[in-house]
Amino acid sequence: MSAPNSLLGTLLHAVGGISAASCYLPSTKTKGWSWNTFWLAQSVFAWFLVPLLLAWLTVPNFFSIIAEAPSKPLWMAFLLGGIYGFGGMSFGKAINNIGYSLTYTLAIGISAVVGTVMPLMVFGGLEDFFTKPGGSIVLLGMALSIVGVVICGWAGFKKEKDINAENLNKAGFNMMLGLILSIIAGVLSGVFNLSLEYGQPIADMAAENGAGNFEGNAKLVVSTMGCFVVNVVWYIIASVKQKTIREFLPNKNNKKTKRPLYKNWLLSSLAGTLWSLQFFFYGLGHVKMGEYQFASWVLHMSMLIFFSYIVGVIMKEWNNVKKGTYTLLIIGLVVLIVSFCVTSYGSS
Template sequence: MNNAILLGIMWHFIGATSAACFYAPFKKVRHWSWETMWSVGGVMSWLILPWVVSAILLPNFWSYYGSFSFSTLLPVFLFGAMWGVGNINYGLTMRYLGMSMGIGIAIGVTLVVGTLMTPLLQGRFVELFSSEGGRLTLLGVLVAVVGVAIVSRAGLLKERAMGVTAQEFNLKKGLLLAVMCGIFSAGMSFAMDAAKPMHEAAAALGINPLYVALPSYVVIMGGGAIVNLAYCFIRLATKKELSVKADFSVAKPLLVANVLFALLGGTMWYLQFFFYAWGHAQIPAQYDFISWMLHMSFYVLCGGLVGLIMKEWKNVGQRPVGVLSIGCLVIVMAANIVGLGMAS
C-alpha cells in the first residue's frame, strides 16, 4: 500500500473523527430549541465556512462559479439537497428506532448505496470483478457493512443494559425512515461525483489537489442548507411550543455561550468534509467511489471509540464492550482490505 493511499485513509479517519465529535458542543447548548441550535450551527457549516474557504482559495470567486453552465451546477445542487433530506430523516430515524438500530440501518444503507451506486451508474461496476484490486475493494465494502452491523449490535446491547428505548418506538415507520435516510444521505457521494468538472476547473486554476473539491461545497452544501433551514424555519413558525424570540431572550451570558457552542459544533461538522476532500484527493481515480465507504465506516468506528473515551459505556457490562471492540476491529480490517485493493 503506497504512502498516498495511506494518507488518504488517514485523512478520511480524521474527518470521521470530527463527524463523530461534532454534536458534543451542541450538547452544551441550554434552553434553546433543537431547531434554533441546528440552524445557527448549520449557517456556519453549510454557508459561512464553504463560502469563506472558497473565497480564500479561488483567485476570482464569482468568475469561477460563473464559468459553469446551469446543467453542470444543477445536479450538484440537487444531490446536495438530496443529502439534506437524509440529514433530516436521520434524526427521525433515531426517534422511532433508537440510536443503535437507527444508526446501523441508516449508515449501512447509505454506505452501500453511496459507495456502489456511482460505479454502477458509470458502467464500471462489472469491471471491478475483472481485477484483483477491484475484487478486494468490493470485499472491503462488504466487510465494512459487517463491521457497522456488529457495532450497531453492541449499541443495542448497551441500550438494553442501560434501559434506554426509542422515544416513540415504531418499527414500521422507523425502518422506512432509516432506509430513506440511507438512500438520501448518499446524495453527498453522488454530488461529489457530479462536481468533478468543478474539481477539474479548480485544479486548472493551480489550486492544490488537496483543496480542489472544496469550492464545490458552496453548491453542494447550499442545496443541503436550503432543505435543513427550511425544515427548521417552518417548524419554528408553525409550532406553538417553539419560539426564536424566546430562544434569544435568555440571559446574555447563556446566549453568548449557546451561540459559541452552536458555531463550534457547526465548524466541527464542516471539518468532516474538509478532510473528506483531502482524503478523496489521495484515492486513485478508478476507486474514488470508495471515499464514501471509508468516511461512513470510520464514522461508526470513531463514534464507538469516542463513546468509550467519554465513558458512555461505563457499567454496561463486558459483553457490549466486547462486541463493540470486535466491530471496531472489523471496520479497521475493512479499511486495510480496501487499501490493499486500491494498491493492487
C-alpha cells in the first residue's frame, strides 16, 4: 500500500463529490417512467451490481472474505445500511420538492457533521477529537459548514417566496417539506458512515488479502446491500400499489407513446454507477488521509455540496429569484468553500 498523502486524498474526495453531485441528473432525461420506476431501476446498479462488481474486481478472494467475516461487523454494517436506505428515499423525494442544489446542501451539510461525530460517540475518541493536532481546525471547518447550510436554507425560503410572488411555482417547489425530507436524509446519511465504520474489520481482512487501497470496497458492498434490500422491497410495493410497475414493460399498443426502455435503463445504470463511484473514490481518499481519516466524511460531504451547487446553476434552478436571494446563495456557497478549505488544512 502506498504512503498516505492528504493532498491526494483531498483530490480523490473531490472526484467522488463530482460523481455524487451529478448522479441523479440522468433522471431528468428518462421518458415514460415515474420516479418510482427510475428509483427502482437505479437502485439495482447503485446498491447491488456496481458495488459487487467493484469488490469482485479489486478485492482478492472477496467472496471468501465475506464468508469468513465476523458476524457482528457484517450484520451491523448490513442493518445500518438498510436504515440509510430510508434516507436515500427521503433524499430523492426532497429533490422533487426543492431541487438539486438545496437538497444536497441541506442533507449533506447535516450528514457531514452527524457522520463525523456519530462514529466517535459510538466507538469512542470524541474527547481526543478536540485535542488532537489539527482537530480544532477541523472542528472550525465543521462549524463553518453548518453556518453555510443555515445560510443556504435561508436562501431556499427566500427563493420560494420569490417564485410564489412571480407565480412561477409550477413545479411544486415546497421548501418546508423539502427541508424536513432533507433533515431525515442528512441524519440517516450519517448513519451510513456509521455502517461503514462497523464494516471496517471486513476492510481490514481485504487489506490482509492484498486489496491495498481498494480495501474499502469489501465493506462498502455489505452496507449498500442493506440499502438495496430496503429500497427494492419498498418501491416494488409502491409500484404495485400505484400501478407503475407496468412501466418496465414496452407499450406495444401505441407506437407514439412507446417507452424507450433501453435508453431509460442506460440512464438508470449511469445514475447508479455515478452514485457508487462516489464511495469508490471516498474509499481511496479515506485510505490516503492516513491518521486524519476521521476528517474524511466531512471533507467528502463538503466537496459534494460545492459541486451540487455547480449542477444547480447549470440546471438554472436559481434563474427566477431576486438579486438579494442569489447574493445570499453565493454567500452560503463561499462559506461552504471556506469550510472544506479549513477542513483540508486541518487534515494536513
